[in-house]
Amino acid sequence: SQQGEEDPQALSIQEGENATMNCSYKTSINNLQWYRQNSGRGLVHLILIRSNEREKHSGRLRVTLDTSKKSSSLLITASRAADTASYFCATEDSGGSNYKLTFGKGTLLTVNP
Amino acid sequence: DTEVTQTPKHLVMGMTNKKSLKCEQHMGHRAMYWYKQKAKKPPELMFVYSYEKLSINESVPSRFSPECPNSSLLNLHLHALQPEDSALYLCASSQADREGDEQFFGPGTRLTVL
Numbered sequence: 001s002q003q004g005e006e007d008p009q010a011l012s013i014q015e016g017e018n019a020t021m022n023c024s025y026k027t028s029i030n031n032l033q034w035y036r037q038n039s040g041r042g043l044v045h046l047i048l049i050r051s052n053e054r055e056k057h058s059g060r061l062r063v064t065l066d067t068s069k070k071s072s073s074l075l076i077t078a079s080r081a082a083d084t085a086s087y088f089c090a091t092e093d094s095g096g097s098n099y100k101l102t103f104g105k106g107t108l109l110t111v112n113p
Numbered sequence: 114d115t116e117v118t119q120t121p122k123h124l125v126m127g128m129t130n131k132k133s134l135k136c137e138q139h140m141g142h143r144a145m146y147w148y149k150q151k152a153k154k155p156p157e158l159m160f161v162y163s164y165e166k167l168s169i170n171e172s173v174p175s176r177f178s179p180e181c182p183n184s185s186l187l188n189l190h191l192h193a194l195q196p197e198d199s200a201l202y203l204c205a206s207s208q209a210d211r212e213g214d215e216q217f218f219g220p221g222t223r224l225t226v227l
Contacts, residue, residue, distance in 0.1 A: 035218075040201065041220050042203055042218035042220045043216075048215065097168070098212050098213075099144055101216065103156050105155055106154075106155055
């Protein structure tokens with residue numbers, strides 16, 4: 001079953017602008033991860049935020065987590081054409097298997113040069 | 114080596130064929146995964162192997178049969194598939210049964226069932 005729900009489903013911006021994607025989920029989680037997928041390829045892990053963390057940075061990425069609202073956001077600053085991809089949030093549910101990630105529906109980001 | 118490799122990249126098969134997908138990693142990971150991904154959809158977990166034993170089967174039809182011959186290899190045997198099984202099949206691996214382990218994905222096998 002799909003836990004995470006991203007919005008928007010698609011986002012188109014100009015190079016240099018910031019891109020914000022949101023993810024909502026339904027159950028208690030251990031952590032929330034963001035992955036990127038270039039068209040028809042495998043997924044690449046971007047960043048993980050644990051349930052006791054509120055914000056995390058990695059390079060041009062900033063992730064926030066609000067467990068009271070069961071939501072997370074991914075901000076990509078100063079976007080580049082190479083950031084064009086689908087972005088998925090994935091939750092590891094507390095009380096569930098450490099192996100099982102439940103992926104959201106994804107946001108398709110297009111960065112125009 | 115932080116790579117997960119998958120072969121073949123593309124596979125076209127008829128409904129009566131038997132074929133296998135292969136996945137390999139040399140990162141010393143002890144958990145390996147098969148996911149199925151339809152176009153414009155998120156990956157859906159199919160199977161998880163942990164320390165070469167089947168740990169999770171997400172109620173996958175028996176026409177999909179996983180096999181983990183050793184800690185570096187993962188196979189997915191396909192038999193009597195249906196056209197709706199056409200999808201991108203992704204293999205992934207992670208270190209072990211720890212909270213928060215990053216999963217490393219292969220590039221996938223694009224399967225078309227005629």
